[in-house]
Amino acid sequence: MSVKNYTLRELMACVAAKQLEDEKAVAVGTGLPLVATMLAQQTHAPNLLIIFEAGGIAPQLPTLPISVGDSRTIHKALCTTTLIDIMDTIRRGYVDYAFLGGAQIDKYGNLNSTMIGDNYEKPKVRFPGSGGANDFGSLAWETLIIMDRHGPRRFVEKVDFITTPGYLYGPGAREEEGLSENTGPSRVITDLCLFDFEPETKRMRLIACHPGITTEDVIKATGFEILIADEVGTTDPPTKEELRLLHEVIDPLGFVFKK
Amino acid sequence: MSVKNYTLRELMACVAAKQLEDEKAVAVGTGLPLVATMLAQQTHAPNLLIIFEAGGIAPQLPTLPISVGDSRTIHKALCTTTLIDIMDTIRRGYVDYAFLGGAQIDKYGNLNSTMIGDNYEKPKVRFPGSGGANDFGSLAWETLIIMDRHGPRRFVEKVDFITTPGYLYGPGAREEEGLSENTGPSRVITDLCLFDFEPETKRMRLIACHPGITTEDVIKATGFEILIADEVGTTDPPTKEELRLLHEVIDPLGFVFKK
């Protein structure tokens, strides 16, 4: 891959940031999703409302928090509250975006962050579990998903465990199971490309490749059959200003972008 | 009636105060029950925990609050919170006594503070309704009831409306309906006498008359058949110190004991 002057993680952060509209609300954890959120707030979305699971509402983030509820997430916040109040707030319809990741994802955007293997009692790998992911993915209007290391072991036909609901088993499935109407994953940002979900089938659809990546590369890296948009675009590489913000303002200590 | 140096309301306050043990918790409104509670705290129960429905916990009451949630109820409180938190606290088992009154009462201690008449749509008299009374009477361990103007129109065979549960229709009825075990009214303090509830039948039982009142007086004033304890005592008249506390410390402005 012929990337220049920027890393794939930086590119992912920039592409992810662009998915967030100004004057909307996002519930976010830490890591790359938070970097993307902070970048959006520093660029095109200054009035983006940031909400943290542990209870921080609209802080003035001085630097990247390294833990989901650390002091930075309540720095000069407008409100500090409880986790359950945050969940209630999302359920009440105030939160537009949830930003999630996972170990595995399938074509309906179902996420696994619980385990690898087929024996629940003795998994091959035990991951952290839902945390707030299932809550966010159930309750927020749109779920934005960031997955690095795009490959067939992570993009699978069937996840070993549905931790967080995507479109479950297809159109209407979320509603059938009791989840809120008009919710679900809207974008998947990987280190190869950008997906949305085709409205009729609710299946993952390639809409843009990163510079230097082809549709074939994406097909090869994905363990299920993807839909492909009529016109597959190319994502914008990070600008100098974006890179400056990422390294100097957002993550000066290099927690996400290791130095 | 040959009362001297004290009024019946003063006597009721003193008798009611004696029902409260030290180091217990009481949920209380305003009026005579609160006067009795403050008197208990000023005399034999300095470590009585007072909790107010609107969210005041353990205030240092400077003078009688005149409204259930007014500033006095949070004066130098240890905690100010919400109404629902108070209800949750009672449900969780922390509150020993609730102090209630009503317009009508029956032999099982069921209280009516909703309406007089038999037409819910067009009652003869509409009263305030439950407020927190049903909650307190459902959730607290013991309900203490204060009823003035003891007479057959207030002490009735069947109340026009069960606002707050006493023993409903008899032994086991509270449990059958889903209310907590080992709860219910324990004392009724009137301007004639003091009742408890006989443990087997859960029916109101005369245990003491006020000075100058006879068992016959009580029977005549009560619209249902009362049980009578083997030994009916006489309540203690207020002491000088109790009267001083009532008038000088607790209700100096004469809200409850009109001047």
Place this chain on the structure above:
Amino acid sequence: MEMKILKEGSGEIFCKNTPAEVRKWTRENKSRALKDKRMRLKDAVKKFIKDGDYLAIGGFGHIRVPMATIYEIVRQKIKDLSVAGHTAVQDIDVLMAGGCVKNVDIAYVVGFELRGLSGVQRRLFENGQVKKTDYTNGAMSYRLRAGAQGIPFIPVKVMLGTDTMMHSPGKVVKCPFTGEKVLLLPSLNPDVCIIHAHRADMYGNVQIDGHIVKDDLQARASKRVIVTCEELVDTEVIRADPGKTVIPFYMVDAVTEHPWGSHPGNMPYKYYFDHEFTEDYLAAGRNKDPKVLKNWLDEWIYNINDFYEYLEKLGARRLYTLRDVEFLRPPVRGS
């Protein structure tokens, strides 16, 4: 396995909003941006309260009640309101005196606590002119908790076995985990909630001193939130003590500074009740001659323009004496 409905009340549910609808409505109608929401109370009431709305009122009885907003609703002659009578005293009484109310969820109304019963409300309820469903204060808060949580019902352990339950819409079932009986109550998501607070910023971040009563739940459960406050403060004041923010800005639709906005109610740490004012009002409502009440309403609501004129009628000396009473100090007002 099944959860059988063992018993159910006949009470009408006056508020038709469901959490699922309210959630959807919120997405489309509530801004998540920091926007200046200051406006005249007149405009806020006109814009956000409609005939037929379900209204929830902040505070408790006579405490921290949004009276300035209540008066404005009456002045604008808004009609057919359903109101949460979650311990409502002079607030709901004035609304009913003004003919604004059609239905009431009753936990505690009609009474003025130690001051006795309301003539206005007795008349309207006893002749069936205003419809009602009975609950308890706990029940109303639990319904609001469900509304705030976005779930359509909540199990409770109150009201069981009583006529209060039989005149509510509650349903008794057995818990599928423990087998114990619980009462299920429908959630409550009011159309609009009005709150009087100690301070707010122009975006609608609201802070309250002392007991919160149910204002946190109401704001979370309601579609619209109209806030008056004793003091409008800079947002830096909010950011300096964010743990005190009871209602975050995105829930709020309008903010107006209205000092003394709870008068004749008690505003903790600010001013005590205006006892005489309430007694005068109560007497007017009890008078058999309806003109007496009409005159009261004309004098204090209809014939004045806004809450500032009301304050001017009361006068500074009277108002600041209430501050002395609040702080338990002898009122010395005059030079």
Place this chain on the structure above:
Amino acid sequence: MEMKILKEGSGEIFCKNTPAEVRKWTRENKSRALKDKRMRLKDAVKKFIKDGDYLAIGGFGHIRVPMATIYEIVRQKIKDLSVAGHTAVQDIDVLMAGGCVKNVDIAYVVGFELRGLSGVQRRLFENGQVKKTDYTNGAMSYRLRAGAQGIPFIPVKVMLGTDTMMHSPGKVVKCPFTGEKVLLLPSLNPDVCIIHAHRADMYGNVQIDGHIVKDDLQARASKRVIVTCEELVDTEVIRADPGKTVIPFYMVDAVTEHPWGSHPGNMPYKYYFDHEFTEDYLAAGRNKDPKVLKNWLDEWIYNINDFYEYLEKLGARRLYTLRDVEFLRPPVRGS
């Protein structure tokens, strides 16, 4: 009419307490009097935490975690605990490293957030030595809300449709008011909850600065509450700001002042993470040679007497540097 159970998960309920029993237990075992509850942490843990108890831990992940108490539990070799993994990181990891844990309700464990996965927990979960039931953070808070409210179950709108639900004990039903599907979860009433707070008085009135996370619910839902605090204050401090009291005294069984009690965690407005300390610990747990972890436990827990010795090992300079980091100022420590 019936509410049919449409689907149910197979997850085991590790905490057997029901609200009805806990309520009864509370009447007999919790004092409502203002009593001096100060005691050595050693004595508090010995007195109030028993083998087999269900434990809830305050704070969130690495933030405001009661680490002093965690270390003491490990030092006393308490066994067979069930633990609420309601985002639990180093706290639960140390407990599991110390062999104290039998069952975990998992919302978030195993992970150290950006720092990667725990070796200790992977081993114990992957070979089935520690049993688990899966939930979400929201679900765990909702279960605690039910426990605090004293109701045996609560409807929620999360987990539906997922394997997370199928491995929980949740049951799907239709709402009898709206017909929509909800998940019912059993309440959670832990045997004991441990909390680290900013300040408390000797009676156990507890105040927390910043986000409360779930500590309010936990204290209300649990039978026993053990509190450590950065600062033990006079009761007058509490009475001067009662709105800040998150946990009133009668819920609390023991209070100990333990400055730095969240180390290596972050205590908002006090000190930031000790990142290196956590990395060292994590490396020890990942090391294939079990002796490395054993040495760590010996050094920092077993071979020292209490949390003050732990602080002395860390040294004042290291600790106060964490304060500089918290306040985003350059660490200048030395004269």
